[in-house]
Amino acid sequence: MRRDDPSGDELERGAACRWNAGQDDPRTGRRRDAVDYAVTAELEPPAEVVELDALQQEGIAAVLDRHLALVEGVSGPGDADIDVLDYRITVHPTGASVVLALDAPSLLAAEDAAASVLDELIGESEVLTGWSVAHSEVRITEDEFNQQLAAAGDVRADDALEAAVEEALETSAEPAMDVEHWRARLTELAPQLRAFDASAFGVEPGEQTLPAGALIHAVRVVTDEIFYDELALAVNNATVADAVGLLVLEELPPCYDHRYDAFFARAFVLSSAAVAQRLTEQSWTLPRTVAEALALRLIINEARVVLEAAELMTWEASEPVFEVFAGRAFGDTNHDELYEVDLPLASDAEPETAEQVTKVEAELHARGLAFDQWFTPRDGNPASHPYLGSL
Numbered sequence: 001m002r003r004d005d006p007s008g009d010e011l012e013r014g015a016a017c018r019w020n021a022g023q024d025d026p027r028t029g030r031r032r033d034a035v036d037y038a039v040t041a042e043l044e045p046p047a048e049v050v051e052l053d054a055l056q057q058e059g060i061a062a063v064l065d066r067h068l069a070l071v072e073g074v075s076g077p078g079d080a081d082i083d084v085l086d087y088r089i090t091v092h093p094t095g096a097s098v099v100l101a102l103d104a105p106s107l108l109a110a111e112d113a114a115a116s117v118l119d120e121l122i123g124e125s126e127v128l129t130g131w132s133v134a135h136s137e138v139r140i141t142e143d144e145f146n147q148q149l150a151a152a153g154d155v156r157a158d159d160a161l162e163a164a165v166e167e168a169l170e171t172s173a174e175p176a177m178d179v180e181h182w183r184a185r186l187t188e189l190a191p192q193l194r195a196f197d198a199s200a201f202g203v204e205p206g207e208q209t210l211p212a213g214a215l216i217h218a219v220r221v222v223t224d225e226i227f228y229d230e231l232a233l234a235v236n237n238a239t240v241a242d243a244v245g246l247l248v249l250e251e252l253p254p255c256y257d258h259r260y261d262a263f264f265a266r267a268f269v270l271s272s273a274a275v276a277q278r279l280t281e282q283s284w285t286l287p288r289t290v291a292e293a294l295a296l297r298l299i300i301n302e303a304r305v306v307l308e309a310a311e312l313m314t315w316e317a318s319e320p321v322f323e324v325f326a327g328r329a330f331g332d333t334n335h336d337e338l339y340e341v342d343l344p345l346a347s348d349a350e351p352e353t354a355e356q357v358t359k360v361e362a363e364l365h366a367r368g369l370a371f372d373q374w375f376t377p378r379d380g381n382p383a384s385h386p387y388l389g390s391l
Helices: 054-068 107-124 142-151 157-172 179-192 209-236 254-259 262-279 290-309 315-330 336-340 351-366
Strands: 035-044 073-075 081-092 095-104 132-140
Touching (some): 054 107, 054 209, 081 107, 107 132, 179 209, 209 262, 209 315, 254 336, 262 290
Antiparallel strands (some): 035 095, 073 081, 081 095
16 A cells, blocks of 8 residues: 555556666567656646546546556557556646656657557546547656666666656656645545544544544545455456555455455455445444454555655654554454464465464464454354355
């Protein structure tokens, strides 16, 4: 989960890599005659849109991210393959800025490829009807990169390029909402946290507004990120153990990384939704399952991320505030020890660890924490959603 962007509008995944022209691409084994370029493109909304509000900005960011996450490359001149290595999205009141890191044979090819990717994306999304690519230009050329590489001395080429791409990504980003905008935004959301009174955060009356609003905002961010991760896992037929660049599921207990697939993600979003709904009810219901407790943990963590990134509360200052809240919200629900398991609990464990895996699994099962118990209500009642009953 990102700790540098409370809104979910600016997304960064992966590190750009570089291969010298004419050398083998370590991913494909093919000879390459290309270098990397960071291309900045500005997207403009329809003329009738005067300004995007905060919710519209979040929606546009989610749509762009969902589509770009599926793009691996595009055909360039002479049927050359142009790889999309990385991207960043920044949505602001007057449009969106997208930076694409491309492995292309020339500057012009990189600019054309970026425009092509975005034009096709706009054409495929009903949400983006009427949007257009205002311009597409390279922010880092091969010469500029070589100059930076020479100045870097003994710094490795891929490290130097990553730093150069990062600089372009940062300078292209539009300014995010300022502190007062975020204060107003979270203050507006705070009343939706109806399940807890002002004492839930252990602060003076009136000071609970920002953490309460941050929790409600975090629900939206975590929900979007689970959907993104589900799509990434489904498309690649993968589990968290195999995937890179996920947003939130990789924050679950790593001992079960090999069990978190797309089917699990769909079940987990239902548990997250149940927690979110209870936060807005008149009284609080403790997490009924391990999955619900873990979803609440992710929401709390994201709320702290929001407050820190918006410069409304430091990470250190938010810790005691949310410790008090967690004490009220979790009750006697125990899930922390899942994060203390330091080996993969896989059925095909190596012979030297198989006995230990069996022992740990048995201990977790005795405490209701084994993976096959995560969606089973602790009160013994049936799962609240039919989909969860199939797990």
